[in-house]
Amino acid sequence: MKLKVISGIGLLLGLLIFSCQNDDGITFKRYYSTGSVVYQTKCQNCHGKDGQGLSSLMPPLTDTPFLKANKTSLACFVKYGIKGKLLIINHKPFEGDMPVTDLAPIEIAEVLTYFTNSFGNNMGIVTAQQVSDDLAKCK
Template sequence: MKVKIIGCICFVVIAFAISCQSDERIEFNRYYSNGSTVYQAKCQNCHGIKGDGLQSFIPPLTDSLYLKNNKKTLACLLKNGLKGKVIINNKAFDGEMLPSGLTPLEIAQVLTYVTNSFGNKAATSTVETVNADLAKCN
């Protein structure tokens, strides 16, 4: 009997806590969670579990300054890939990242995950923002 009562109380507390979250927080959590799944499937093999990259071949995703300064081009990099030299955290990386094949929603999700993981803190990357950034790709 005590177990049922404790279980019911826990359920009510959890339901109450979830209902107290703002719409923005719920959206962030959904994008972040789905972005983690996309990252594991499409990005982790090269960039690593901790986003630390691979020596001088694959850049890390831990440089908040690079991500912040290149926020408007990140969606294009994911969609179209990257060839040539890139400087991240004062270190040169000269390799190739192939186009990801991700949808705009998946790009928004993985960007939300990456820009809020590995020591990074940013806002939610929405599909609307990603679509606007993709429209400006070269």
């Protein structure tokens, strides 16, 4: 009997904690988890499971200063790729091609939310509206 009461109280507390999350926290978790799947299918092959990149061929996604400095360009990089552009990441030059993707703005927002909050990064949510705005400014 005591075990049932304790289990019931634990379940009630879990539901109470989950229901107290604000909409932003729930949205972040949804974007992050879906972005993880997008990353695994579209990005991980080149950038690696842990975002470490591949030697001097593929840049890592672990350099928060680079990501923060280029925050409004990240959507452009993901959508339109990079061709021959020299990037300096972690004081190391990278020059090469990143392919164009067919990802929708919501998928780009999700994958950006994932990798800008993984691998030692902590930059918060990237919304589909931010991605649309940034894509409209791509050079």
